[in-house]
Amino acid sequence: MANKKIKAIRGMNDVLPSQTPVWQYLENSVKAVLGGYGYQEIRMPIVEQTHLFKRSIGEVTDIVEKEMYTFEDRNGDSLTLRPEGTASCVRACEEHSLLSNNQSQRLWYLGPMFRHERPQKGRYRQFFQIGVETFGMATPDIDAETILLTARLWQKLGIQDAVELQLNTIGSAQTRIDYKAALVEYLTPFADQLDEDSQRRLTTNPLRILDSKDQNTQTLLNDAPELHTYLDDESREHFAKLTRILDAAGIEYKINQRLVRGLDYYGKTVFEWVTDKLGSQGTVCAGGRYDGLVEQLGGKPTPAVGFAMGVERLILLLETLGVIPAQVNTTLDVYITALGGDTDQAALLLADNIRQQQPQVRVQTHCGGGSYKSQMKKAQNSSARFVILLEDDDIQAKRVRIKPLTEDGEQVELNNDEISSWLAAQLG
Structure with a gap:
């Protein structure tokens, strides 16, 4: 079993x-x-x-x-x-x-x-x-x-x-003592008509009867003494x-x-x-x-x-x-893929470099390998606004390709020293 x-x-x-x-x-x-x-x-x-x-x-x-x-x-x-x-x-x-x-x-x-x-x-x-x-x-x-x-x-x-x-x-405490006595005196003749909780409270905590959720009890209270008179x-x-x-x-x-x-x-x-x-x-x-x-x-x-x-x-x-701002559920700004070779190491270092230069930018690096298709699927599911595509050739050329994760987003190519300022401008 x-x-x-x-x-x-x-x-x-x-x-x-x-x-x-x-x-x-x-x-x-x-x-x-x-x-x-x-x-x-x-x-x-x-x-x-x-x-x-x-x-x-x-x-x-x-x-x-x-x-x-x-x-x-x-x-x-x-x-x-x-x-x-x-x-x-x-x-x-x-x-x-x-x-x-x-x-x-x-x-x-x-x-x-x-x-x-x-x-x-x-x-x-x-x-x-x-x-x-x-x-x-x-x-x-x-x-x-x-x-x-x-x-x-x-x-x-x-x-x-x-x-x-x-x-x-x-x-004051004396106000409540006086009012409790008046309320109990008024409600006692109707005790059998009160809801079960209010019947118990009549002898233990009568003020709580006032906020009873029972409609019949609330109706009985319509003619009860008013607290403010005490x-x-x-x-x-x-x-x-x-x-x-x-x-x-x-x-x-x-x-x-x-x-x-x-x-x-x-x-x-x-x-x-x-x-x-x-x-x-x-x-x-x-x-x-x-x-x-x-x-x-x-x-x-x-x-x-x-x-x-x-x-x-x-x-x-x-x-x-429906008043929760849309950006509340946006947990990432950038998703970095690592497409083959030594890109996993380069992707981690690139992500840390972006965080160091732009601490407000939220960056996640893909870990665990996988094909281009599977990594892009994870990027799409990440809620990030941009994906950085990193391949072996990009490492040698000290560049990246970056694109918005929207259907009409246009890919741009940036040198490594341009990435931080470009993201700052795009993310405001």
Whole structure:
């Protein structure tokens, strides 16, 4: 019996060479925008102590209750593959004293997160997030900055017309305590009409009922008390200043009082960028303010605000809208054939000479031998713009023949010392 092939774990996907240029395009676009705002990169481990997430996310959240990948290591310690990045970032900042002496920080990170969810398009068990976290700034201008930079990114990617900003404030801790009591009082008589998750949340995490996807539950909420009537004055003023800044910047938004986010550490500002182009998986970026989390994890009281965006979901949106620039998938400029004799050595040296003189030119040398026909076929399949034809006679004459890989491309003959400048002129 033949050995059975081993496949990737369900919901954990390979990113193939044909796909990575789009990933790199998105990642580089994000890095450029964040760099323009003065944000610095931080990199954290993908495995943390389990109680880090229980203390930060909340033990009665779906993530902790049902979705975390948790295991015991050989020392008997409970470890978890990180389901989100904020808690890890706070832990790293505290451990390395990045928040001491009232330091402010603007940080970002990129990497895989893990949740045991039902895999579907745009939602996976291993998924990549780009996260932004800011610390030490309590005023709404930093809330506005995080939203403005995401709007700048959407413009850079060409998706600004496909996303909508939904905005809310969930007030102070006391606001949420008072509102939870009112919401539970209102919903209790309708408990048997709620969806199964909402029935459970009624006694564990009632605010999460507000973003239930069940239509009947949403209908019941139409007459529920409104969160904003319970806001404290400070939260109300904070939110008003935030909206004034967004208005002045020309950022359109929709206030959604049922937007509460799924993690316990949020307070005051919460927001989501959503799209109607991806079916049910409509959130492409989400975040908010979490002033109490640093203290909750053992640090000093520190204001904080941040967000995370899903890489796979953004790529899906870029592909759906057809806004990925054509050059993103062009991985080569020049393909050099080696047609007989000692041309394999000459081809390698020629390629390195071009790279040395024109570092921006992407050159690939044919290796492995083969006929003219087979090498030209590989050149055509390489996506290169030009092919350099190198034969024994060309080596002796110190020349090459080069032609565009198009049907109407005309071949030209160049001396070796002309190649670099010619390519620079052709490739711009």
